[in-house]
Amino acid sequence: MRVLAVRIRALFERPHLGSRAGACAGCAVALAVLCAAGEAYLRIAPPANLQDYLPDSDRTGPFAPDARYGVRYRSPDALQEDCPHYAQIRKFAELPDPPPCWAFFGNSFVQMPGALADTAREKQTRFAVANLPRTTTPAPIRFAQAEMLLETGLKPARAFFVFIPLDAHGFELHSLGQKRVTPGGALAYEPRPPAAGGALVRNSRLALAGYARTGLHHARPFAKAGALYDTVPESVRADFRTMFAAFAETAQRHRVPVSVVLLPSYEQVTRTVGFAVQDAIAEEARAVGWGVCDVRSAFRAHPNKPGLFLPDKHFSPTGNEVLLREVVKHADEAEARP
Amino acid sequence: MSFEQKPFLILFAVTFVAWLLVRHRERGTVTLLLAASLVFYAHNHWFLLPILFAYCAVNWWVAVRTERSSRPRFVMLLGVAFNLLVLCYYKYTPLLLQTFIDVPANAFEKWSIPYGISFYAFTGIAYMVEVYRKETTAEPNFWRYSLSACFFPHLVAGPILRPNEFLDRVRPGALPTEPDAPGEALWLIARGFFKKLVVADRIAVTIDPFFAHVNGAATEGVWALPYVWLYALQIFFDFSAYTDMARGFGMLFGYRWPENFDRPYLAASVTEFWRRWHMTLSRFLRDFLYIALGGNRRGRFRTHLNLMLTMLLGGLWHGASWSFLVWGGLHGTFLIAHRIWSGTRLARWLNAREGIGRHLWHAVAVLLTFHCVCLAWCFFRLTAFADSAACVRKWFECDPAKMWTGPWTDPAVWLAVALYAALAWAAHGVKPRPGFAHGALVGLRWGTLALAALLASPSSGAFIYFQF
Numbered sequence: 052m053r054v055l056a057v058r059i060r061a062l063f064e065r066p067h068l069g070s071r072a073g074a075c076a077g078c079a080v081a082l083a084v085l086c087a088a089g090e091a092y093l094r095i096a097p098p099a100n101l102q103d104y105l106p107d108s109d110r111t112g113p114f115a116p117d118a119r120y121g122v123r124y125r126s127p128d129a130l131q132e133d134c135p136h137y138a139q140i141r142k143f144a145e146l147p148d149p150p151p152c153w154a155f156f157g158n159s160f161v162q163m164p165g166a167l168a169d170t171a172r173e174k175q176t177r178f179a180v181a182n183l184p185r186t187t188t189p190a191p192i193r194f195a196q197a198e199m200l201l202e203t204g205l206k207p208a209r210a211f212f213v214f215i216p217l218d219a220h221g222f223e224l225h226s227l228g229q230k231r232v233t234p235g236g237a238l239a240y241e242p243r244p245p246a247a248g249g250a251l252v253r254n255s256r257l258a259l260a261g262y263a264r265t266g267l268h269h270a271r272p273f274a275k276a277g278a279l280y281d282t283v284p285e286s287v288r289a290d291f292r293t294m295f296a297a298f299a300e301t302a303q304r305h306r307v308p309v310s311v312v313l314l315p316s317y318e319q320v321t322r323t324v325g326f327a328v329q330d331a332i333a334e335e336a337r338a339v340g341w342g343v344c345d346v347r348s349a350f351r352a353h354p355n356k357p358g359l360f361l362p363d364k365h366f367s368p369t370g371n372e373v374l375l376r377e378v379v380k381h382a383d384e385a386e387a388r389p
Numbered sequence: 390m391s392f393e394q395k396p397f398l399i400l401f402a403v404t405f406v407a408w409l410l411v412r413h414r415e416r417g418t419v420t421l422l423l424a425a426s427l428v429f430y431a432h433n434h435w436f437l438l439p440i441l442f443a444y445c446a447v448n449w450w451v452a453v454r455t456e457r458s459s460r461p462r463f464v465m466l467l468g469v470a471f472n473l474l475v476l477c478y479y480k481y482t483p484l485l486l487q488t489f490i491d492v493p494a495n496a497f498e499k500w501s502i503p504y505g506i507s508f509y510a511f512t513g514i515a516y517m518v519e520v521y522r523k524e525t526t527a528e529p530n531f532w533r534y535s536l537s538a539c540f541f542p543h544l545v546a547g548p549i550l551r552p553n554e555f556l557d558r559v560r561p562g563a564l565p566t567e568p569d570a571p572g573e574a575l576w577l578i579a580r581g582f583f584k585k586l587v588v589a590d591r592i593a594v595t596i597d598p599f600f601a602h603v604n605g606a607a608t609e610g611v612w613a614l615p616y617v618w619l620y621a622l623q624i625f626f627d628f629s630a631y632t633d634m635a636r637g638f639g640m641l642f643g644y645r646w647p648e649n650f651d652r653p654y655l656a657a658s659v660t661e662f663w664r665r666w667h668m669t670l671s672r673f674l675r676d677f678l679y680i681a682l683g684g685n686r687r688g689r690f691r692t693h694l695n696l697m698l699t700m701l702l703g704g705l706w707h708g709a710s711w712s713f714l715v716w717g718g719l720h721g722t723f724l725i726a727h728r729i730w731s732g733t734r735l736a737r738w739l740n741a742r743e744g745i746g747r748h749l750w751h752a753v754a755v756l757l758t759f760h761c762v763c764l765a766w767c768f769f770r771l772t773a774f775a776d777s778a779a780c781v782r783k784w785f786e787c788d789p790a791k792m793w794t795g796p797w798t799d800p801a802v803w804l805a806v807a808l809y810a811a812l813a814w815a816a817h818g819v820k821p822r823p824g825f826a827h828g829a830l831v832g833l834r835w836g837t838l839a840l841a842a843l844l845a846s847p848s849s850g851a852f853i854y855f856q857f
Contacts, residue, residue, distance in 0.1 A: 077828025085812075085836035089844060092808055096801030098591075098846060252716050260843045 057288065075206050086257060093256035101260050105233075112237030119297035120191040121230025122238055124199045129236065134183040134196070136353055143179065144204040151381070152179035154200060154273040156193035157213030162367060167312075167378070170371040177381060178208060190218050190291075191230060192238075194298050201305045209382055210302065211344075216319070216328045219248065219279050222290045226270035242268035272354035280324040283331040293333045299339035310376060310385065317364040320350045321357060344381035349373055391851060392634045393585055400429060401638065408642060412566045417538050419559065422642070430504070430543035437503045440475070445535040447471050448513040448824045452520040452527035452534070465521040472510045472517075479506055484709035505545035507706055509538055511673055516552050518677055525552040533559050542638040544850060546631050548669040558644055565643020572834065576816055577637030579838035583812065584630035588805045590846035591754035592623040595796045600770060604779040610788030613780050615797040617763045620807060622771050625653065627853045628667070657754035658731075659723035659761055674703050693728070710772040717767040796842040804842070812837055 093101065102108050113129035114122040124130040131137045143149055153171065156388065161167045161182060168182035183196050195208055231239045242259065245267060251258045262268050271284060281289075302309045313329040326347055332345045350373060353359055359370035366374060390397045404425040411417035432437045439482040451468030455461045483497035516538075519525045537556040550556075557563060568574060599616045602608050632649040653666035655826050657665040663671045685692040699717070704717020730736050739750045764781065772778040812833070819830050 054735025073824030074831070077830075080825075081829040082836045085833070085840055087580075088808060088811070088841050092801075092804055092844060096799070096802070096804050098844070121648035179849030257843055264842065361469035 058384050066295070083165075083303055090257045090320070093260060096225060097256060101256065101263060103238075104259060104263055105256075106231035106235055106239040106241060108237075108239070109170055109235060110233050110237035110239070111235035112233070114195070114232045114236050114238055116232045117195070120223050121227050122196050122232055123195045123235055125152055127199060127203050128184040129194070130183075134185050136183055139198075140181045140183070140200060140205060141203065142184060143181065144200075144206070149206075150179050150209040152181050152205075154181040154197065154205065154207035154210045155213060156182070156188075156197050156210065157217065157312075158188050158215065160215055161213045162188065163365065165368065165371065166366065167371055170368070170375050171378070172299055174372065174375055177244075178263045179206060181205060189221050189238075191216070191227065191294060193289050194294050197298065198301050198350050201307060206305065209306055209324060209385070210307050211312050211378065214307065216279050216316050217276060219283060219328045219332070220274070220276040222287045223274040223276075223279075225270040226286060227290045229270055236316055241319045243270060243272070275340045276317070277324075280319065281327050283327050288331050288335060291332055292338070295335050295339045295341070299341070308342070308385065310381060311336040312344045312374075312381075313346065314374070317348045317360050319347065320353075320359065342385045344378055344380060346374055346377040349377050361389055369383075390429050392631065392638075396432060397429070399780060400425060400432075405641060409444070410565075413646060414578060415561065415564050416811070417533055417563055421534045422540060426536070426541040426544060427537040430539065434504065440503050442505070443508070444509055444513055445538050446531070447498045448526070448538065449515060449531050449534040452517050452652060453529060455517065455520050456527045456663075461521055465517050468517045469514050472513050476506055479503060480709045480850070481705075485688055488711075502709075508547045508549060509544060511549050511670075511706075512538060512543075513679065514551065516556065517674060519552050527559065528556060530561075533561075534577075539624070539799075540639075540644075542635040542642075542648065546628070546635070547667075548632055548635065548646055548674050550669070554646060555644060560801060567643055569643050569645050570638045571641060572830065574637045574640035575838070576830075576834045577633045579635060579642065579841060580813070580816070581630040581632075581634035581835050582841035583837055583844075584626040584633065584811060585647070585852070586841050586845035588809050589623050589627035589630060589711055592802055594620050594846055595802050598621065598796065600776075600780075603771060606777045608783070610791045611782035611783060612787035612792045614763075616781065617767060617770075617784070619797055619802065621654065621759070621763050621766050624766065624769075624808075624853055625650070631852045637763050642673065643646070654759050654762070656758050657751055658727045659720060659757055660727050660757050662758055662762060663720075663724070670703070670706075673724055674699050679703060693725045696724045697727070699723065706774070712768045712772045712774060712777055715774070715777070716765050716768040719761075719768065724766075 064141045084388070097105060097108070100109060113124055113133040115125040117123035124133070127137075128143075129227055133140075143152070155168045155171070157167070159166065162184040164184045168180055168184075171178075181200070183200075185192070185196075188196075194214060197212075198208075201210075225240045227240045229243065231241050233239050242262060245252050248258065252262045253259075266272055270286065274284075311332060313332060314345055315326070315329070318324050319326060329345055329347060333345060336343050348368070350356070350359060353373060355369075359373060361367050390400070404421065409420050411421055415605055425817075429436065432737055439685075439787070446466060450473075451464055453771040455464045457467070458464045479502045483500050486492045487497075516525070520527045534556070537550075537552075537559050540555070543550060543555075558560065558565060559754075595614045596619045599611065603613070603721070636646050636648075641652055647669060649668050651665040651668065651692070653662055654664050656662035679695055682695040682698060683691055684695060698721075700717040700721030701714055702717070704713040704715070707713045707716070742750055767780045768774075768777045771780055816830070816837075819826050819833070
């Protein structure tokens, strides 16, 4: 070991190389060695944020690739593993004469304790409530959940897909087309191809890490979530259109009416920012014949707007009650229509 | 603001470029660096500026008065009392009220301790005492003194500087006009970023869940020792990263500050550990507390008592929790035990060994010291006594089936440590000679900086010592 160390030091100290050429060579050698070390490190132990962009990694999960949503659940067992609450819904669906129920699909505004699903369970008695809590639920996974529930026997009186403006931003980061599934079933993403050096990014993890650090790997690089209040890019609308069209076909087959519930953000309720994102999603939902429950007016007309939100900008119990009231009103109106 | 955050990098770049333009004009340099330091400190915390200003004003005035007063000791003690009282008010009010009066725990949820107060209070005390002892002269210019107290690289987490290490370099005619060894400075900064972003933050992701549930069912049967080893590494990499960056940034402005760490976990005794760990704090405690208490001049019992008092107060300096007192108490006990042990015939015999016996004994001593330090870290990391006790219990009680599994076996962590060790070894080994070696050093420094950015852990937490 000591001999090796002496040899390596001697290599660095070789005096016969010309000063400038030698310095360049030394710099190049050092950088090459460091790149090799970094590459080896990322091959052996890539950090979690890089693993998201390695569709061939050995991470495991419950998904299978799907042409319509990017991902779907591999099987009912996989859904059960991912969302333990699924067992209760299956039991409910297998009842000989199950009571009418509403199925809610959404992110934490629906799923977290005390949010819309729990409020609906507590504050209204006409419908049972089915929902599948999960740590994070990107929009395509909600449709994958819904499809698996319908295919395995649940027949809700209405399915509600709840969206917040940030859901649309998710498609600016990773479009439907970028979604991939690892061989083991975990969700991954194909980075947006770079303008130059695509082969390098595909073959070198160090280059991929550098590319991912720049933000250029996103579907819409450097897109700001706040900009969606004013304009919604066509690529984002197209992703909603694709998902809605795909699920509309499934819902029609199972004769389940669908509504989208469009929630306003804290900024939209308390400040004067636009509603372009809700308008765009509503337009795409109406195009496939779904109901639209847009609760912006009820929230903006509320006398205590800040009181509708918790400090973390989720809805407060009051906010959830206002939301539920609007959902019930929307469902009643939808039922009354011929 | 923290060194690894984008706002700091922008502030530093702007300040450095401006400094290159004004460095030959002393007034401009002092104004620029002081303004940058205030922006650094007050970024998102403007309400803290009056406290910093008060410290500067009082310490400057006290030092000047100490030099001129007929009762210098009284004036100096007033200044020291001010520094300590404000420090104690912010750090210990919640602890004392919760301990001695029945105040609900959530009453102090919004209580915030000014960043770096422990560091700039100690720097101020050192200055006033040295002026009183006539080891340095008081700086008559308020702005120059304020710059020495507030200069952003060392403001929040040290190193704790003595007047001859920094204040003397901002006096008239002494302000540097050139960076001091920019290549070395770049290496210190690159090394600091690598230690923090790649090693310390990666370790944090691995061990935080264990420590969060150390006293719960989730960690039942889990072997705690590897997590404590990793915490020992984390705190070393995290804190030494800050010091490296602080020294590197200081050198770019022409100031060279002392080392704060010297491979502390290779110490063969806890006494030696404190000569290698947070060296500027150890030096402060020795010179202004231990020696002031009488040091080792008043017999064995007083020496041991002074050691224990110094370490207990050193523990309390770290934070407002009784567990820091236990941490200090443990170190005090180890130091006393080492003094007693060193006087025994067996210790002298072991230390006199030659050859393999000497190496073997040294290895045992290093391992024993490291585990003593790790034992104390349990009380430093976990501020609830029940959690610390559970952690120590789990050193010895564990399910053999769970011993070699779990997050601590993640190769990413150990590889990150190994990669840093290789980089440090390479940088240490290459002599800065013209030609190939010079180029290699340049490549190594810039490459390490780039590698730190590329391999950074996805989540970066604040520096551990920011809370002190």
